[in-house]
Amino acid sequence: MPKQVIVHSSIESVEIIDTPIPTPKDHEIVIKVIVSGTNPKDWKYPLWKGWSHNSGDDIAGIVHSVGKDVYEFKPGDRVAAAHEFGTENGSFAEYSVALDWVTFHIPHNVSFEEAATIPSAAFTAALALYSDMDVSPPYLSKEQEGSGEKTPIILYGVTTAVGAFAAKLARLSGLHPIIGVAGRAASFARDLSDYVVDYRAGEDSIVSAIEDILAKEGLDRKVRYGFDCVNEQGSLETTLRLIDTNGGQICTVLPPSLFSRTKENFKWPEGVKGTNTACPQVQTTLKDFGYIWARLFSRLLADGRLTAHPYEVIPGGLNGILIGLQKLRNGEASALKYVYRIEETGKVAAPKISEANAATKSSQDTKPVKDFPFPVKDEVSSSS
Template identity: 60%
Template structure:
């Protein structure tokens, strides 16, 4: 029987259980997973911390079956997809499920490993830039070609979300793109116009951002900030260089959970602050998810968009624990951890991995949540 991974909240163990192949509902697609990808949110969000479940959402593989209302996909198609966060049949499995509107075809020149780096990160970046910050998308960037510059600062630019934010910002013609990074400075140089090393300290980061903006003809305060980290002090740092009178900031994690002083952190009245929560493409932003999933496929096909660097963690599904622990320990630097599912049966379980023939616990009451605003 096919298998899937149940991740324990402590991230010190996983359970591999037998699971029947899912049966797709109306707009669902069942995908035979070739490669699954990990994201920090697979363990980080507070709602996960008391719930054992299959937390994987990045899928790349072959369509196995489709629901009665699916017309754009058929069995045998090569696809990538975003699984709805918090619902059953996640990507850490031999068979996973995604709605048709967050599934897209992948061109032959894109590998399954490359494709698995894309759905969560690229859709999060697109949501932040275009749905939330209302920046001009690549297909509507004519005004910027006439010389009107829009700057953007991306904190965590070499994370998968930050890197896709920079790539999309480049396609949109934004300038200057200022990236704040650390160990992966060389990779950051390929993405942005200016790189600032956060390891130099917060005061230096603030001064350098203001220096670059003034050099490029702006006031010294940032009008658009994309915080692709949103914890460990980045929320507070970005607030220091954000324009308090009309600036807009998008965060990938909610400040109410991840600010240093959760009770008292707040943005000035003149700032528009949005938590760009990608689960919204499965609820209030379905049309956005549909349009951008299709567009990602097109950008990949013609080479305008490149996947994120990746590392294959050995052991197939047995390796999920290793990948999540490496993410939790901060070992990822400009890389996405992915798992070749077909390697599962050929690899012995690692420490913290158990196997069971029984399904895990009943559905959690928060299974249909969006991230809190």
């Protein structure tokens, strides 16, 4: 019988259980998982909510069966998808389930490993830019390069998967200069950004460096767009110092009430629109947005305008899930995604968990995040 992984809320163990192949409902697609990707939420949600479940959401595989209302996919198709957050049959399994509108065909030039890095992070980046902020999408944008027009954007955490996809999409939309804030992965950050600022220099140095960049580019000292893809250690407060208080916009990947310096007392500055970008919206309130961007991902990947995120394969298939989640929890990932080749389960030995690794905890383990990752919107604007 097919297997799936249940991630225990302690993030110290998992359980591999037998699970029948799901039967797809109306708009569902059952996918034989070839490669599963991982995201930070895959360990955070079980731990913070105390919920043991199959927390994987990034799927790359082959269509096994489809629901009665699915017409764009058929058995045998190579696809990637974002599993519906918080539901059964996640991607840490031999068979997973996704909704058809957030599923996309994998072009022949893209591997399953590459495809598994894309869904959740790319949808989040697209939501931030094109739904939560008013950036013009690539298919509507006028080319700015050579026109003398400049629209800068600050991406704090540009080498995270979400930040990297945001940088790639922002470039396709003609935003310039792209100012990335990064640390260890400076080389990758330079590939994504026009300018890179090292966050390790401290808040005042970051702000000063970005102000110098803006001056060099002949721009105002405040920018219209900012995206905090890190959400820790003052990243939001630093970015906000550079956002225009006359209509500037900023997005975060977590609600500021959970990670800002003032937590539940946090308020957006007057004149700034702030939004907590939540990926599950593409499966609930923004279905059309999810549909459009899923199809566009295929097109952009096929012609090379969009590329996958760097990745590292954790050996052992389902037996390696815990290793990857603990490495994410311990902050070991830098500018890469951990992925798992499901067929390796039982065939390739997974790395052993060292006592040191098992004992290491992130400082976030005890955060009071009972509402993570909702509310879907954590927004206050000057008009409210």
